[in-house]
Amino acid sequence: MTLELKPGQELARGVCRHLASLDFVSIEEFTPKTGLRVDVMALGPKGEFWIIECKSSRNDFQSDKKWQNYLEWCDRYFWAVNSDFMTELLPEETGIIIADAYYADIIRTGPENKLSAPRRKTLLHKFARQAAMRWHNARDPGLIHL
Amino acid sequence: MTLELKPGQELARGVCRHLASLDFVSIEEFTPKTGLRVDVMALGPKGEFWIIECKSSRNDFQSDKKWQNYLEWCDRYFWAVNSDFMTELLPEETGIIIADAYYADIIRTGPENKLSAPRRKTLLHKFARQAAMRWHNARDPGLIHL
Numbered sequence: 001m002t003l004e005l006k007p008g009q010e011l012a013r014g015v016c017r018h019l020a021s022l023d024f025v026s027i028e029e030f031t032p033k034t035g036l037r038v039d040v041m042a043l044g045p046k047g048e049f050w051i052i053e054c055k056s057s058r059n060d061f062q063s064d065k066k067w068q069n070y071l072e073w074c075d076r077y078f079w080a081v082n083s084d085f086m087t088e089l090l091p092e093e094t095g096i097i098i099a100d101a102y103y104a105d106i107i108r109t110g111p112e113n114k115l116s117a118p119r120r121k122t123l124l125h126k127f128a129r130q131a132a133m134r135w136h137n138a139r140d141p142g143l144i145h146l
Numbered sequence: 147m148t149l150e151l152k153p154g155q156e157l158a159r160g161v162c163r164h165l166a167s168l169d170f171v172s173i174e175e176f177t178p179k180t181g182l183r184v185d186v187m188a189l190g191p192k193g194e195f196w197i198i199e200c201k202s203s204r205n206d207f208q209s210d211k212k213w214q215n216y217l218e219w220c221d222r223y224f225w226a227v228n229s230d231f232m233t234e235l236l237p238e239e240t241g242i243i244i245a246d247a248y249y250a251d252i253i254r255t256g257p258e259n260k261l262s263a264p265r266r267k268t269l270l271h272k273f274a275r276q277a278a279m280r281w282h283n284a285r286d287p288g289l290i291h292l
Contacts (some may be wrong), residue, residue, distance in 0.1 A: 013286055016282060016286065016289075017286070017288075017289055017290075020282065020289060025274070025275045025278035025279050025282065026278065026282065027278055027281065027282075028285075043271075043274055043275060043278065045275075047271055102288075121267070124270050124271065124274055125189075125193055125270065127274050127278070128171070128189055128270055128273050128274035128277060129171045129189060129191075131274060131277035131278040131281050132171035132172065132173050132189065132273070132277040133171050134281045134285075135173065135277050135280045135281040135284065136162060136166065136171065136172065136173075138281065138284040138285070139174075139280075139284070140159055140162065140163065142159075142163075142248075143162075143163055143166060144163075
């Protein structure tokens, strides 16, 4: 598998590794609904959903006008930034993860806003299907999507 | 990814390709509970779960003493066999898929026995986590499970 990652994808890789150590599974570039794509969607052992947006620079963060739309699709929301990032810029009431391409650490958890049961069910179904579809593409290069 | 498959795994590959054409996602060697491993677990667009056991020979089928334990973990149950298999051997009230390494066809659907809502929820959570974990292992070879 090619490993030429963009800066944001490098952060995502480190984030996903750290999440795995917390027993969260995760997929990158997950689409909770059409037109909305989150950098990392993580699913915890008890069914918790966390969204992590990875920002490689101040400019990358400041040009994101969509992030508040993500809040209704998770129990907790985090930013992942590198150790040079001025974390004071990040909104209160959000979580913060300091990451690099290899690992990450949660430095602020932020509040929990629990998903409703029907939305959680919908999300779980989409998450399961997107994860299985990607794994199928990886294990069977002969697969043709109709 | 290595493609040296055993006969049963070849059937599973063909089965998963056909399921994809029906908008079912699937994972192989799925564990619904400790000690129970099914050849293919498929998840449909409406949340349906199908189990498909792949039998490469008469002997392979007749030595399976566990298959009835799988019934309570799916809405529909199928056998996948190759075109030489004497399908008369297969129990009534089960579905049949004729498969090879490249493709498959459902020739008997068998009855539907709907999962209870709590069990469906548990299964969906396990399916999501197993699929995401395998996809994570594939996309990040540097991942170390703790």
